Amino acid sequence: MVEVETLDPGDYGAxxxxxxxVLAVGLWSTFRPNRDTAAGYFLAGKHxxxxxxxxxxxxxxxxxxMFIGLAGTAAASGFAVALYEWHAIYLLIALGWVFVPVYVxxxxxxxxxxxxxxxGGKRLRVYLSCLALILYVLTKITAEIYSGAIFMQQLLGWNLYLCVVLILMVTAIYTVAGGLAAVIYTDTLQTIILLIGAFILMSISxxxxxxxxxxxxxxxxxxxxYTLANPQNYSCGLPRxxxxxxxxxxxTGDIPWTGAVFGLTTLGLWVWCTDQIMVQRCLSAKNLTHAKAGSVFAAGLKILPFFLWIIPGMISRILFPDDIACATPDKCEAICGNRAGCTNIAYxxxxxxxxxxxxxGVMLAALLAALMSSLTSIFNSASSMFTMDIWRRFRRKATQGELMIVGRVCVLVECGISILWLPILQASQSGQLWSYLQAISSxxxxPWTIVFLLALFWKGTTxxxxxxxxxxxxxxxLIRMVLDFAMPAPFCGSQEEDTRPAVLxxxxxxxxxxxxxxVSLISTVVISFLTEPRPPEKLRRVTWWxxxxTLDPEETESEDDFGVDEEEVKPSSVISKCYS
Structure with missing residues (x-):
């Protein structure tokens, strides 16, 4: 195992x-106005x-x-993983100019x-909410925690669950207290810390x-x-x-250009243009101009990961080849405890x-900034969907105060489920974390990307x-995913024969x-042609066209939105304000 070094007092001070x-900024946002309504809590008052x-x-x-997976994949295969980041530049511009105007x-x-x-109807709304909540907990939250645990164990040698509980506690405190405003303000602070720490390490490298x-x-x-001495027997340890x-x-490419151009576009549209986590930030802007400018600013920042994580990941392999470039399952297990490979520990x-x-200590703070930033975003977006799309399905006349409480309890429940799921993720011991996360998205x-595109641009979609x-x-x-997990590829360097079916x-x-x-496009279009489309008066302000x-869409009583008591809570004291 890699030797763990202790931090100096200055590191702990940082x-x-x-x-x-982070706590000061998060709690400060708690006492800002416009937080006692659903728009204030979930969309930061749209200011x-x-x-x-x-x-x-x-x-x-x-x-x-990104610290673990993106840098690790770069250490394993080089520059091509940059496509995941640079591809987002164009999609973020599409978010601000094409998707957000319709959402608003x-x-x-x-x-x-x-x-x-x-x-209309309720099936799509409930299905998307439930699926997103499941995927948030089983992939996004646990992947963040697992990645952070790898980093902190290498750096500190702390107990895994001590690190997890500490991170979740601090993250949940200001997410529960302040809603999206706290998340966005702390994200801004953490972005600055993150860029400073990563830039320092890139320069040193x-x-x-x-x-x-x-x-x-x-x-x-x-x-x-040993790979250089006998490259035929240890070919898995050689760079591509x-x-x-x-x-x-x-x-033969690990990231084929055909898949990067067409397949990655469908994944990117889902992540950047239809995922609640990203869209919610644009919806919180004070107007459409600020939403567009925010998406362009984020697009510009996506140039940086190539220099801040991909290049350092490759340099780490150069500096520590015996650790990062282990060539057999047995040697990898001896170094990092993972038979699939040790590129995850490159950064x-x-x-x-x-x-x-x-x-x-500054760099650890940068890691915590990245980890907590993503967790707060996931927590807030998941609580928004549960509260607005599921809870109000059963509590049609829920008051604003009730919605606030339900949203905060949802965050705490997500924390508990994530901790319980962590041992299962640990047991999987995937050495290709980034690839597995992208595969699950694939x-x-x-299908969701196709549905949103057709919803925006084809009125005939039913x-x-x-x-x-x-x-x-x-x-x-699901058939492909079950086969993928049931019949994993043999570890590189092992003597096992790859007997998987061709589809894998x-x-x-x-x-x-x-x-x-x-498959999704053809089935959706065919069934839409065979069913009755919505009348034009119900499509006002919900498509690109x-x-x-100027008129709102007509809604029948059965399709009316969930009722909400719009009476705002007026806290009379600091204590009641914290509670509300």
């Missing part, structure tokens, strides 16, 4: 100062300026899996609520390696000594020949062994078409995302 700042909106979008995506005109708080307004040309030359031979290529072969090792005394996200198109696609995606062995998950998109309509 961590303490960081926690104090946010472009800078915190953009910073929060960026920080919400830069979580611990519809008056929806959440994405499930938008689907209800667009299609570049200086030590000797610059860009030296990095490219040394990465070609960044392998363990195409490590400098962004666009890779559609058959933690760089911090542990190259950051000077005092700055290690099996679940494309509720039965969207619902049954999702059901058909869900079955197809020969079809990259990004290519499968393309196929699943076609009707977003400027």
């Amino acid at each position: 961590i303490v100062v960081y926690f104090a700042l 946010m300026h472009w800078f915190p909106v953009g910073a929060s979008i960026f920080a919400s995506n830069v979580g611990a899996p 005109s519809s008056g929806a708080f959440t994405m499930p609520e938008y689907l209800k307004k667009r299609f 570049f200086v030590e390696i000797g610059g860009w040309e030296e990095m490219l030359a040394k990465y070609k031979v960044a392998a363990a000594n 020949d195409d490590f400098q290529h962004i666009w890779r072969d559609p058959v 933690p090792l760089l911090v542990l062994r190259r950051m000077p005394s005092g700055l290690r 099996y679940t996200a494309p 509720e039965p078409g969207a619902f049954w198109g999702l059901m058909i696609s869900l079955v197809v995606g 062995k020969d079809v990259n998950f990004l290519h499968f995302a393309i196929l699943l998109s076609f 009707t977003r400027h309509d």
Whole structure:
């Protein structure tokens, strides 16, 4: 196992100062106005300026899996993983200019609520809410916690559950207290800390390696000594020949260019343009201009991960090849306890062994900033969907005070479920965390992307078409996902023969995302043609073509939105204000 070093008093001081700042900013936002209504709590009163909106979008995506997964994948295969980040630049601009104008005109708080307004009925709204809540807990929250635990165990040697409980407690305190305003303000602070820490480590790494040309030359031979001595027996420890290529072969590439262009687009549209976590930040902007500017600012920030995490991940392999580039399952297990590989510890090792005394604490604070930023975003978005789309389904006349309490209790429940799920995630011991997370998205996200695109741009899309198109696609995606987990690929370097069926062995998950998109598109369109479309008066302000309509859409009594008592709570004291 990698030796753990202890932090100096200066490192702990930096961590303490960081926690104090985050709590101060989060609790300060608790006493701001416009927090005692659903719009105030879940959309920050719709008073946010472009800078915190953009910073929060960026920080919400830069979580611990980026430190662990993105840097680790770069250490394993080189530049191509940058496509995941640079691809987002164009999609974030589409978010501000194409998707958000429709969401704003519809008056929806959440994405499930938008689907209800667009299609009517309740099936799509409840289904999306339930599926999103399950995926948040089982993938996003636990992946953040697991990634953070890897980093903190390498850096501190602390008990796993002590780290998890501490992070969740601090995160939940200001998320529960302040709602989206607290999340966005703390995200802005954490983005600054995050960029400073990552920039310092990138500079130190570049200086030590000797610059860009030296990095490219040394990465070609960044392998363990036993691999270089006997490359035929330990070929898994060698860098990829195409490590400098962004666009890779559609058959032999680990990120094929065909999948990156078409399959990754469907995943990206889901993450950046239809996922509650990202859209909610734009909806909190004071007007459409600030929402657009915030999305452009976030798009500009997405250029940075290439320099802040991908390049340092590759440098870590150069500096520590015996650890990062282990070539057999047995050797990898001896180094990091994971038979699938040790690239996940590339960034933690760089911090542990190259950051000077005092700055290690700053870097740990940067990790905590990324981890907590993503967790707060997930907690707030999940509580928004549960409260607005599920709770009000059963409590049609819920008061504003009741909605506030339910939203906060939902955060606490999510924390508990995430801790209970952590041992299961630990047992999986995936050495390819980033790839697994993207693969899961490939099996679940494309149908939802198709539904949202058709909802915005084709008035003929019907509720039965969207619902049954999702059901058909869900079955197809689940079959591939079950096969993927039931028959994993043999570890590289093992003597096992790959006996998986062709649909697993020969079809990259990004290519499968393309196929699943076609299944969803064809089934939704065919069923929509066979069913009755919604009349024009019910499509006002809910599609791209009707977003400027002056009249509100007509709704029958059965399709009316969940009732809410709009009477605001007026706290009479500091104590009651904290409670409300």
